Amino acid sequence: MNTRKLAELYVSFFKIGGLTFGGGLAMLPMLQREVVQKHSWCTEEELLDIYAIGQCTPGIIAVNTATYVGYKQAGFIGGVSGTLGMVSPSLIIICLVASILQNFIHMPVVLHALAGIRIVVCALMLNTVVSMMKKGIIDKLGALVFLAAFILACFTPVPTALVIVLSGVTGIIAKHLEGRRSS
């Protein structure tokens, strides 16, 4: 096993994870620099393909990209090292922040700041939801699925995972019916 390659994968994705805020698309420029330009592990086009796959598979998009690139370079162990590299900075940073915050959380100024932050975060997330709605609800069926999922989440104890599965099945059935009608 090529340990040098594994170390390179770990270090590269550690850098990407540790230096980008936000994950997802925010990570793309950094990925391009490390993965395409510096190491030539894949081409620009492949990277975008990997991104597309990362978006339509379960899990965190940035991590999925790390797994895919690592796997293509050095097999399963390569996938593991890329993934571990990507999540290591989060583990270190979040544990540090959480343990520090525990000591200060009772100070009034920290409480006020957190209260303000919570409101702003709600607005930020609301904004994310609105843009997801714009992208996701493209026709009547989309609106129907949105409403149905919202009602299920709001008023029934149906598990979130089941809602995801049901909506995927609905999409497949709808597209099949559509195909049959047009043919």
Place this chain on the structure above:
Amino acid sequence: MIYLILAYEFFKIGLFSIGGGMATLPFLMDLTNKYDWFTVSELTNMVAISESTPGPVGINMATYAGYNAAGVPGAIVATLALTAPALIIIVLIAKFLENFSENKNVKAAFYGIRPAVAALIGYAVWELLKIAIVSVVEGNVQVNVVNVAVCGVTFALLQVKKLGKLHPLVWIAAGACVGVVLGM
């Protein structure tokens, strides 16, 4: 024992959260009902900290949730469990499936999943918002007008193109200042 429960719960989240880090939010919300690892209000803090530290937001939130539940080992277990399903699935796709994202059935499934994910996250945000703007004082439900105003103004400002592109970190820092100044 708690590590096993954490591993099970976060494996499940990793398997079913599709569409990026925020997609884990509805699942984390479920956890607040099932376990006493963290409260809904703490969950909002976790989102804020996850957005303002480096690393993928979904991973940060899982790490934080695991840490709250069972310290550093909990953080490690939750994070690894979250990434495990994707690791397996991605390796299988890389090995066996070409043009996975172009597959007709995959596309059709996503056509259904996208609006559902928006709804699930929307509901989770609604729950967080309720905690942030409504308080129960001696059995009476009170709406905190200042909080509603700050939230509304922030949302309106986010619709301004140039401001909307600012990094979340900037907004979060501004929120902290507003909170301290107004004594929220």
